[in-house]
Amino acid sequence: MKRITILINCKDSKGIIASATNFIHQQSGNIVYIDQHVDRVDDMFFMRLECEFSKDVFSLKVFKNIFAEVIGKKFEMNWQLHDSDSKPKMAIFVSKYEHCLYDILSRYSSNELEVDIPLIISNHPDLEPIAKSFNIPYFCIKVTKDTKQEAEEEQLRLLKEHNVDFVVLARYMQIISPKLIEEYKYEIINIHHSFLPAFPGAKPYHSAYERGVKIIGATSHYVTEDLDEGPIIEQDITRVSHTHTIKDFILKGRDLEKIVLSRALKLHTKRKVMVFNNKTVVFT
Amino acid sequence: MKRITILINCKDSKGIIASATNFIHQQSGNIVYIDQHVDRVDDMFFMRLECEFSKDVFSLKVFKNIFAEVIGKKFEMNWQLHDSDSKPKMAIFVSKYEHCLYDILSRYSSNELEVDIPLIISNHPDLEPIAKSFNIPYFCIKVTKDTKQEAEEEQLRLLKEHNVDFVVLARYMQIISPKLIEEYKYEIINIHHSFLPAFPGAKPYHSAYERGVKIIGATSHYVTEDLDEGPIIEQDITRVSHTHTIKDFILKGRDLEKIVLSRALKLHTKRKVMVFNNKTVVFT
Amino acid sequence: MKRITILINCKDSKGIIASATNFIHQQSGNIVYIDQHVDRVDDMFFMRLECEFSKDVFSLKVFKNIFAEVIGKKFEMNWQLHDSDSKPKMAIFVSKYEHCLYDILSRYSSNELEVDIPLIISNHPDLEPIAKSFNIPYFCIKVTKDTKQEAEEEQLRLLKEHNVDFVVLARYMQIISPKLIEEYKYEIINIHHSFLPAFPGAKPYHSAYERGVKIIGATSHYVTEDLDEGPIIEQDITRVSHTHTIKDFILKGRDLEKIVLSRALKLHTKRKVMVFNNKTVVFT
Amino acid sequence: MKRITILINCKDSKGIIASATNFIHQQSGNIVYIDQHVDRVDDMFFMRLECEFSKDVFSLKVFKNIFAEVIGKKFEMNWQLHDSDSKPKMAIFVSKYEHCLYDILSRYSSNELEVDIPLIISNHPDLEPIAKSFNIPYFCIKVTKDTKQEAEEEQLRLLKEHNVDFVVLARYMQIISPKLIEEYKYEIINIHHSFLPAFPGAKPYHSAYERGVKIIGATSHYVTEDLDEGPIIEQDITRVSHTHTIKDFILKGRDLEKIVLSRALKLHTKRKVMVFNNKTVVFT
Structure with a gap:
């Protein structure tokens, strides 16, 4: 069949x-x-x-x-x-945080994700040992103000060379260029560590702590040119209280980030997400 | 149209x-x-x-x-x-607890439930004032060991007389007879105050407290001849801790019961539930 | 004792x-x-x-x-x-929405809330019958641009006359004046129908729908002069999907509003909330 | 200090x-x-x-x-x-499932868990490569009907030799002997893949599917001689529907197991759990 x-x-x-x-x-x-x-x-x-x-x-x-x-x-x-016979090829972008990478790769090695992972791209060398332990090629492309354009071209070249279908930003701490976004329209998935649209931008856990919220969240969305404003695929939350420090927020948030990102990846991989008007239709 | x-x-x-x-x-x-x-x-x-x-x-x-x-x-x-033009007719069975009755009637009076409520039946007179304040006929049919059969016949007669389509047991504390169940197959909806199949039967909050669970639940299901074993329509839970007494469990549970029962009522009313093999298919 | x-x-x-x-x-x-x-x-x-x-x-x-x-x-x-012997006196402010009022009053009549409710104040006459059915005095004080100041003075006079300890805004659709806020500092509790700080201000369900979020929320907080920015007492959320219309958001949100507001009321009544730096410490 | x-x-x-x-x-x-x-x-x-x-x-x-x-x-x-200066020493018992092991070890390598892990014990050789990639000694002790007693003695000897303070059963598929339980009273933590007391014993996901529940859970508890009846430390749940197969239950359950077990480990490690009357007091 x-x-x-x-x-x-x-x-x-x-x-x-x-x-x-x-x-x-x-x-x-x-x-x-x-x-x-x-x-x-x-x-x-x-x-x-x-x-x-x-x-x-x-x-x-x-x-x-x-x-x-x-x-x-x-x-x-x-x-x-x-x-359905052909598995989509997924590239992972990371920086220094390892929790989402570990989570994705352990799911991958348990055959929980129906994807191939031809490569991991990072702007730092730190997580190469993890990539190695799962036998996945790791490319370190430094990104500085001066080298930003070259770096992006190199990234794009690698994605094309490896026939990548879609990209997951597993806590990648750089802004993606319009060109890459255009080439992979609604094919770049980010995990943002807040309950969007609350706390976009940098340091959302710090802002959440400052505001005294009783619930923190994480949001997985497609990357568009408007930072943290792309179509939302999945969100989830966890309760916090006055007893939790910012460090506690970050630790609790990690678990959310892993779960929410992995759910979004599965939905995308199974072609269950459609985008219209900057919103998603997510079939079950 | x-x-x-x-x-x-x-x-x-x-x-x-x-x-x-x-x-x-x-x-x-x-x-x-x-x-x-x-x-x-x-x-x-x-x-x-x-x-x-x-x-x-x-x-x-x-x-x-x-x-x-x-x-x-x-x-x-x-x-x-x-x-879709004709609203289903729903009968409510109650005993002495008022929280589910209040909840259903306030939703009804806000047009949140697409039903007619021709009557409320109870084995106690206590809640008649509430029925009255919403202008719904209230029939008190006492149920004792000796009068059980007569009472059931009277209930059935009233349901038929009012052309009732389905029945909601809003914390009705009597066991429904096989005859009524047969006449209203998968048309009698109960709310059980536990996370079934944990803690069936009487006093589930007491059992949950005894066992030291960290989460309590409520379950809405169709009534079948096997007590608390009918097809589950909806469930939900809330967290508890060692600081909560049985009284706290009961109070927290009330909110669950109201929410879970009202969700089940809406699903049933919109004909979104199908039953097979003692399980439900619940369309969204 | x-x-x-x-x-x-x-x-x-x-x-x-x-x-x-x-x-x-x-x-x-x-x-x-x-x-x-x-x-x-x-x-x-x-x-x-x-x-x-x-x-x-x-x-x-x-x-x-x-x-x-x-x-x-x-x-x-x-x-x-x-x-602990003396019950706090709570005033309820409402406009036209009845769901929170029904919820509070049915809890009150079940002795779930340890308060006295000497009066209900509204800027509309619509909900008077509900107040009546629970035997609570209802004062309708119209608020227009011209009468705003008089209205506020009348409100304050009534609160003082009834020795009110704290005020709950049960979906009261007017902005509270600085004078009232000052007189009842951290004693006015509001329910906002979004997951603050996302979607402050008017029509949060519409904004949430527009943004395509997968979760909606409600927030209960103390009223301060900065609209929707007071110390958060309690929050909760529920999942939504592309299948839900704005009307569905509103209906689902109602249940959140009721639950979250009632939890905040109980915490406040039991003196479990302390405020510092625009944040709350909520003891369990 | x-x-x-x-x-x-x-x-x-x-x-x-x-x-x-x-x-x-x-x-x-x-x-x-x-x-x-x-x-x-x-x-x-x-x-x-x-x-x-x-x-x-x-x-x-x-x-x-x-x-x-x-x-x-x-x-x-x-x-x-x-x-608080001395980190507790934790042994991990595993069989063939790797998801909990990966989860614990990645948290361990991110310094999220304040423990030392001197050894991993398994009744199968399968997960040794994972242990190796985190540089933790792995001891494979086969357990058959005939060798059960010897195996347990060997396990106990290894625990003593490595000064183990407590043991985590990360989906270890063997029943722990009374002797080991006695030696490590309330120091052996298990993760059971259901919302206890619903579905104790083997194949809980199959039973949950069979019953048609709308929510599945996971429970972390101290091991006592009564199988799956020890004091509950932590529980959590996730929603399921008729669209989910048993395989889906298992996959969704894995995420629960990881989260619930890791929370229990953290609570135990920080000495926040006290046991009395087969129930826990869990301080925050």
Whole structure:
């Protein structure tokens, strides 16, 4: 069996679901999952389908062409088609914090994440031993004010060379350049250590402590040019009290960061996230 | 516009989604919501559809007949069809605790619950003033060992007389008879004050205190003949510590009971819950 | 037995705990609860004590004088002494939303809140029937741009006349004047329908929807002159998704508002909250 | 400065707090933390104190003797005295699951856990490479029906040889012998992958799936002779739905297990847990 995932997004109108499901049925496909959403404010339609086809007769290329012709054009859809056989290639960017890296790599080595990790890129050499212990190539590209542009070009070159599909910033402490963001639109996932939109920017735990909040959070989002304002994929929180110091906030926050980032990675990897109007539709 | 909700449940097979969606399209209906689930262990298919039809030409009776003939028979479906125009009629059973009753009635009076409440039945007279302040008829039917059977017959008679669709046990402290359960299969909703299957039966807060748990819960479920073992609709929890007494558990638990029961009521009212194998499929 | 609660706050130094506990022992008191906190950043000490004294010999007035002399002066303390026999008097301010009012009053009528409620003040007549059904006097004081000052004076007069100890704003939709805030410093409790400091000001649910957050919250805080920036007493959150409309946010938020506000009320009533540096110490 | 932690537990009576705090003051100590709890059902008193002494003059041995004589005897206390300078030595027991081991070791290598880890013991060789990458000795002791007793003796010998203070069972899939439990009373910490007392024993995720619960949990507890019935230190939960398979339960559960176990380890390491009547008092 060949399993493919179809993501659809277009203006809402009558008959989209019937047309799409009927089309797949006519192509001898079996729908094993369907989920849809209509944004009533913007009148937009979103759908995610998983279908199975017999391997003998199915051609992905042919299917794509017919789908585009028969369905895509009719409803003026944006659509993506993913072959479940091929694992996406994920690059990890890190700086000096190791907790998210350890978390991702231990999940990876337990086959919990359905990705390949061709490389890790860092602006510091510190975490190379961890990469090594998991047998993943580690590239240290220093980023200074003077070398920023070169560094970015080198990063992009490495991503292209390794056919990277998407990037995870596992507490990478540098701002990503517009060029990289454009090349990997909605394919760069960041973890921010606060409950956005509260406490954007640097040192959110310090600000949270200062404000005297009773709950702290973490937010995973796609990176856009507006810092910490990209579409939110996942958030979670934990309770704090007056007894906790900033150091306690940071330690408790680490656990949140790991959990929230790993959930976002899984959702993205399984193609369950669609972006519209700087917001996400996250299918279950 | 006429809006109807269709719930479907049958053995899984190819083409169900395409057949059903196509059928609705052919009947000039527009699907505004679709959700489906396949239980891979039991190979069962579940689907919930909301569709809109033009009021002028649509006949519910005709639609039902054709649906049964064309789709229902083909896949040997269990199916239900609900007209969104008619509010379900809900009876409330209470004893002496008022918190769940207050909560339900204040939601009802804020139009948060899409139900009619034709009557409240109790085995005690205590809560009649509350019923009165919301202008809902209150019937006190005492239940003793000797009068149990008569009482149940009177309850059933009242439910029938008021065309009650489903019953909520808002901390009703009597066991429901098999006859009533059979008449209202998966239409009687209970709130149990523990995180089932932990602490079934009487005095769960006492047992939870005794065991020294760090979290207590509440569970809303359909009533079946096996006490506290019916299909779970919703659960939630709250943290406790050694500083909390049993009285604290009870007070904290009340808030859980109210929230969990009201969530279950809303899900049931919107026909989002399907039951199979003593478990629920809860569509979002 | 006479039970009193002592709240202490002063610069941290050696021997405070020993001095205070020893003093109470010498006065033939028995400490039944002690909790303390040291803010290491500001080097401040906080303590909450509950003590029991034999009724025959104990004079609150005498105790206060000696405590002030022996302990208070020595450590330059701010301290408060509360007699557990007397229930605090709480005024409720409302506008048109009834959910928080219903929630507070049903808790009050179940003896869950250890307060007296001498009056409810509103800028609208709408909720008077609810007040009536709980037998609580309801004063409607219209607030317009022209009458704002008079209205505030009338409010203050009523609070004084009824010996009100503290005020709860149960979704009261007017800004409180500096004069009232000063008269009831850290004695006015508000519920804000967002996870502060995210989404302060008007229409937070709309802003949360717009931003596409995955979690919404509610915050109860003391009112200060800086709108929505007073010391936070309690916060809680609930998950949302792309399937929820703004109306859903509002409905889900209501449950949060009720729970969070009632928790804050209980903490305040039991004198478990101390304020310093615009933050709270909340003893358990 | 010398910092020590004192844990006290005795029948409740008047003056314990004043006596203990006064005693420490007389010994020129400064109390930096005090927390206490009275179990009103069993009339038991619990207290945790952290005190600082000047290093020059303080003798732990002398202090212990005087404390025992002056305070301990007077109130017939059980008491423990811990020197904060010395890190406790923790042994890890594992079988084949690596997620808890990875989690503990990555926290250990980030200095998040204030312990030494002299050795890891397993009944399988599988996880030795992980131990190696963190430079921790790994002892594989096979356990079969025939060798069970020998194996346990070998385990005990290794624990003694390495001066182990407490043991963490990081998903160790063997039952611990009464002898080991007795030697390390309330010093063996287990993580059970359910919300106890629901689903004790083997395969809790399977049972949870079968029952159709909407929430799954994990529980960390001290090991006693009654399987899964020891004093609970910490619990937490996560939501599940009909869309989740048993495999999903297991994956989601892993994150719970890691978090809950690490919290329990931190509480135990900081001497914040006291046991009485098969329940825990957990100071904050």
